[in-house]
Amino acid sequence: MNNAELTQRDLAVLWHPCTQMKDHEQLPLIPIKKAHGVYLEDFDGNRYIDAISSWWVNLFGHTNSYINAKIREQLETLEHVILAGFTHEQVIRLSERLVKLTPKGLEKCFYADNGSSGVEVALKMSFHAHKNNSKTKNIFVSLTNSYHGETIGALSVGDVKLYKETYEPLLIQSIQTPVPKDGSIEAAREAASAFEALCALRADDISAIILEPLVQGAGSMHMYHKEFLFLVRKICNKYDIHLIADEVMVGFGRTGEMFACQSANITPDFLVLSKGLTGGYLPLSVVLTTNEIYGAFYCDYNENRAFLHSHSYTGNALACAAANATLDIFERDNVIEKNRETVAYMGEKLERFKSLKNVLSVRQTGMICAIELQGYAPKERVGLQVYNYGLKRGVLLRPLGHVVYFMPPYIITKEECDVMMDVAYDAIESLL
């Protein structure tokens, strides 16, 4: 079996995500045979550093021996069981640990199986909690340039035109308030004032504001100051509006803190987690909420008050075992502390990019680095050129438009960082 044979078989029967399939008439598809640590290896024997953690999910490398062992162990005991009326040890243990690790006041865990579904759960719970408190609030607020997933509800609160525009007639009501325009505290205050002005007018209709704390991922790694989170929390309290923190991407240490909300010392009403939750192994998501929200649903059976939402694979035991193994590694290896070194190292290496004429700016929040290019029209698809260049040199970079970024697994070494960032530098220089 080689790349060409597998590509041919693939294209006969598969339709790939987020892809104009015709691109693959020129753009080679890459069949991966195996992976270990930060490396992916294809069927022709080429190796690639996974600089994007396989779409932002992988934390401790591919085929991590500890996580593998824990999943194997679980596989021999219980693979899956219905979570309505039944429960299991892995999901209980995971929930206890998440309640301890996340901001104070989040006490209950509701599971789904991907980030978008987690967002749907949070939106429905928010609306329903107000309803159970005899309030009708039909509108959600989100930030400009935000991304919350691809299902209809999640897409409705997102603001990336590329994904949303076509489906506009199908979407639920949402209003966008400006995201802070840059990382300064002034920009944070300005954006918070705009949100407050909106609340002053529409608070009675607004169920919740949903946001990606500190870094907007699919919105080209746009970063803002933590002061914004602090101010939004205050405004939400004042106007009885829920705060939904979508930490699907930034959770589990990406921003330097275990959870981004902790950088501003705030507790959201809903915290949505997925991606890194299982270390990048299996689909799982969870929405944590407060006892206050939980209490709004808790009463003698009445079908309109209970949260009758479910997914077949809710709280899957294998996925929970992977998540528990992931949390074991965080504890055992003191990961957040150790990452600070990698954060500093990437920060130093990022400086060099500023001297390139086609670089507009560089930015970093914890383990996420971004380099914004300038002077290219969208149809030039510079991102694609960087992607192709990276693959030839053994690095999987996947720019978002004209923003090149790094979001590597936490186990990346300095030497691997050197390769990843030097190849990106050469790729950007080669465009000049």
Ligand SMILES: *Cc1c(COP(=O)(O)O)cnc(C)c1O
């Ligand atoms: C990826 C992502 C989602 C959607 O998660 P899926 O598992 O892809 O459905 C939602 N919110 C944010 C911030 C994300 O980065």
